[in-house]
Amino acid sequence: MSTAIRPMNDEEVFSEMNKMVAFIRQESLEKAREIKVKADEEFNIEKAKLVRQESINVEEQFRRKVKQAEVKQRILTSTLINKSRLQVLQARQEMLDTVFSDAQQAMKSIPLDEEKYLKLLVGLCVQAFVQLNDATVNVRGRKADTALIKRAAERAAAIYQEKTGKSVNVTVAEGSPLPDTVLGGVRVSALNDRISVDNTLQARLDLSSDRMLPQLRNILFGQSPNRRFFN
Numbered sequence: 001m002s003t004a005i006r007p008m009n010d011e012e013v014f015s016e017m018n019k020m021v022a023f024i025r026q027e028s029l030e031k032a033r034e035i036k037v038k039a040d041e042e043f044n045i046e047k048a049k050l051v052r053q054e055s056i057n058v059e060e061q062f063r064r065k066v067k068q069a070e071v072k073q074r075i076l077t078s079t080l081i082n083k084s085r086l087q088v089l090q091a092r093q094e095m096l097d098t099v100f101s102d103a104q105q106a107m108k109s110i111p112l113d114e115e116k117y118l119k120l121l122v123g124l125c126v127q128a129f130v131q132l133n134d135a136t137v138n139v140r141g142r143k144a145d146t147a148l149i150k151r152a153a154e155r156a157a158a159i160y161q162e163k164t165g166k167s168v169n170v171t172v173a174e175g176s177p178l179p180d181t182v183l184g185g186v187r188v189s190a191l192n193d194r195i196s197v198d199n200t201l202q203a204r205l206d207l208s209s210d211r212m213l214p215q216l217r218n219i220l221f222g223q224s225p226n227r228r229f230f231n
Contacts, residue, residue: 100205100209103205103209104183104202104205107183107184107201107202107205108183110183110184110201111144111145111183111184114148117145117148117184118148118151118152120185121141121145121148121149121152121156121185121186122152122155122156122159123156124152124185124186124199124204125139125152125153125155125156125157125170125186125188125199126156126159126160126163127197127199128186128188128197128199129156129157129160129168129170129188130160130163130164131197132188132189132190132195132197133166134168134190134191135166135167135168135169136168136169136171136190137168137169137170137171137188137189137190138170138171138172138173138188138189138190138193139153139170139171139172139173139186139187139188140172140173140176140177140178140186140187140188140189141172141177141178141184141185141186141187142177142178142179142180142182142184143174143177143180144180145184146172146174146177149172149186150172152186153170153172154170156170157170178200182200182201182202183200183201183202183205184200184201185199185200185201185202185203185204186199186200187199187200
């Protein structure tokens with residue numbers, strides 16, 4: 001016995017359609033949730049990547065700026081140190097120049113004491129005679145010192161002969177004296193003025209300044225902390 005298929009009435013059709021719509025809606029909602037979850041997950045992953053990359057970029061920029069700031073600070077510090085050193089060196093040189101200038105001014109009074117000046121001239125002549133080691137020498141000095149130089153040259157010749165056992169013929173060049181700007185002392189020459197010894201007071205001061213400069217620096221400023229050798 002067969003069962004006849006009865007066509008659905010409108011109410012049944014409507015009910016089935018509602019079921020189908022509800023099923024499709026449910027599947028759509030589930031699919032939408034899956035898509036949203038996946039999208040959120042991908043978004044968070046991508047956001048984490050971007051945040052990490054930006055953090056790396058910010059850190060790199062920060063390190064670069066810190067390094068630049070450190071370099072600028074070192075340059076500024078070095079510049080200030082060098083500037084301070086130059087100022088110290090300049091001040092020290094000015095002080096040394098003052099010392100030598102004062103010494104030069106003090107030397108102007110040496111010829112005023114005739115006996116002491118005569119003794120000094122004798123010593124300067126003897127030293128020059130020994131250095132030249134020639135039988136004939138020519139002595140020059142200031143015009144104002146001519147009389148003293150003659151006396152000094154005569155005494156110096158005797159001392160030279162006593163010390164060396166050699167005689168020396170001394171001529172005082174009265175016709176070609178040293179300029180008045182010279183502080184004093186003598187300039188002694190030999191072999192027709194081809195060789196000479198400058199024993200003027202200024203020359204002796206310059207020589208003493210060069211030799212005593214390290215000692216003078218130590219006296220005025222103390223030993224340099226950067227100096228390693230002292231001999």
